[in-house]
Amino acid sequence: MRVLAVVHEPDAGPGVFGEFPVWAPGAEPPPPIPDALLVFGGSMHVDQSDVHRWLDGEKAFLREALGRGVPILGVCLGGQLLAEAAGARPHRMPEPEIGWYEVEITDAGAADPVIGPLAPAVELFEWHHYVAPLPPGAVELARTPQCVQAFRIDGKPAWGLQFHAEVTRESLWGWLDGWDNSEATHTTLDPDQIRAASEQRIENQNEIGRGIAERFLAEAARHKH
Numbered sequence: 483m484r485v486l487a488v489v490h491e492p493d494a495g496p497g498v499f500g501e502f503p504v505w506a507p508g509a510e511p512p513p514p515i516p517d518a519l520l521v522f523g524g525s526m527h528v529d530q531s532d533v534h535r536w537l538d539g540e541k542a543f544l545r546e547a548l549g550r551g552v553p554i555l556g557v558c559l560g561g562q563l564l565a566e567a568a569g570a571r572p573h574r575m576p577e578p579e580i581g582w583y584e585v586e587i588t589d590a591g592a593a594d595p596v597i598g599p600l601a602p603a604v605e606l607f608e609w610h611h612y613v614a615p616l617p618p619g620a621v622e623l624a625r626t627p628q629c630v631q632a633f634r635i636d637g638k639p640a641w642g643l644q645f646h647a648e649v650t651r652e653s654l655w656g657w658l659d660g661w662d663n664s665e666a667t668h669t670t671l672d673p674d675q676i677r678a679a680s681e682q683r684i685e686n687q688n689e690i691g692r693g694i695a696e697r698f699l700a701e702a703a704r705h706k707h
Contacts, residue, residue, distance in 0.1 A: 483517045483518060483699075483702065483703055483706055484503075484516040484517045484518070485502050485503075485516060485517065485518045485519075485520065485699065485702070486502065486503055486504075486505055486513065486516040486518070486519055486520070487499075487502040487503065487504045487505070487520045487521075487522065488504075488505050488507060488519060488520065488521040488522060488540070488560065489504045489505070489506055489522050490506070490507065490508065490522065490523065490524030490526065490559060491523075491524045491525060493653050493656050493657065494522050494523045494524050494525075494653070495522060495648075495653075496520060496522065496648060497648035497649050497650045497653060497691065498647075498648055498649075498650055498688045498691040498692050498695070499520060499648045499691060499692070499694075499695035500695055500699075502520060507536045507537070507539065507540040507543075508534065508536045511539075512539060512540075512542075512543045515543075515546060515547050515550060515552060516552070517552070517553075517702065517706050518552060518553040518554070518555075518698075518699070518702035518706075519544075519547055519552060519553070519554045519555070520554075520555050520557075520560075520695075520698075521544070521554065521555070521556040521557065521559075521560030521561075521563060521564065522557050522558070522559070522560050522648065523557055523558035523559040523560060523609075523610075523646065524558075524559050525664065525665075526559070527559070527574075527611070527612050528559060528562040528563055528566060528572045528612055528614075529572065529573075529612075537563075540563065541563060541566060541567060544563055544564060544567040545567045548564070548567050548568060548635065548638060548640055551638060551639070551705070552639075552640075553639040553640065553698070553701060553702035553705050553706075554638075554639070554640040554641070555596075555640075555641050555642075555643070555694075555695075555698045556640075556641070556642045556643065557643050557645075557646065557647070557648055558609070558610050558643070558644060558645075558646055559610075559612075560642070561614060561632075561633075561641075561642030561643050561644055562612055562613075562614040562642070564614075564635075564640060564642045565614030565615070565616075565617050565620075565633070565642055566614070568617035568618070568620060568635050568640070569617050569618045570614050570615050570616065570617040570618070570620075571615065572612050572613065572614040572615070573612060573613065573615075574611055574612050575610075575611060575612065575613050575628065575629065577628075577669070578609075578610060578611040578665070578666070578669060579608040579609075579610055579626065579628055579629070579644075580608060580609045580610075580666055580669065580671050580676065581607070581608065581609075581671060581675075581676045581679065582605050582606070582607055582608075582676075582679050582680070582683055583605065583606065583608050583626050583645075584603055584604070584605050584626070585600070585603060585604050585605070585606050585624050585625070585626055585631045585632075585645060586602070586603050586624060586625050586626070586631075587600050587601035587602055587603060587604070587623065587624050588622050588623055588624060588625065590621045590622065590623055590634075591622070591623030591624050591632060594621075594623050594634060595697060595700075595701055596634075596641055596694060596697045596698050596701060597623045597624060597632050597641070597694075599693060599697075600624070600690065604690065605683065605687075606631075606645040606646070606647060606687060606690070607645060607646045607647075607649060607654065607680070607683070607684070607687060608626075608644065608645050608646065609646060609657060609666075610644060611665055613628070613629040613630065613644065614630065614633075614642065614644070615630065616630050616633055617633065617635060619635070619636040619637075620633045620634060620635050620636055621633060621634045621636060623641075629644065630644065631643070631644045631645055632644065632645075639701055639702065639704075639705040641698065643694075647687060647690055647691035647694050648691050648695070649684075649687075649691075650688070651680075651684045651685075651688075654680055654684060655677070655680075658673050658676060658677050658680075661673040
């Protein structure tokens, strides 16, 4: 099974999900559609095609893959791009979610083959300023009071996650080290408090992330054309 990781920035790759061939949309033309796609995050936003012109090409690539029934797992920006490909309109949140949040698993999520083992709730790491509403016909699998945290496209082996279950300790510390050069400086959040909380939680989340990836890849193999 040919699994492709779509990586927008070097410090926002597959992490604990595993090692996969990588496509960097900002630097390379679209490859052939693979058997499964993992689409990751980045500091750019889903509506910034005027600045990052390659986003339009990536969106077309995802729409084609979704139309073909290719298994897709999108994380953060990747989930928002998947949601847009499925007809949603991602937008900026009034306040970002950055840090550790309790994520509620819905009844549909509890029955889902990828998200189900996280029920009834789980604490996970977030870093996002935008959010994707539920695409038309999609199923909400997880939520926080602020937004949809996981969804599945109805009738497709395609999942979007808002939380960063893939992030390694090394990458997370790099994100926090870059706090002063990020949009997070416009919040009242404390990066030192987030780092301290992460020391206690990242190892457990890494196990959760590996499980999500394993279950998605098992579903992808089951749906392989």
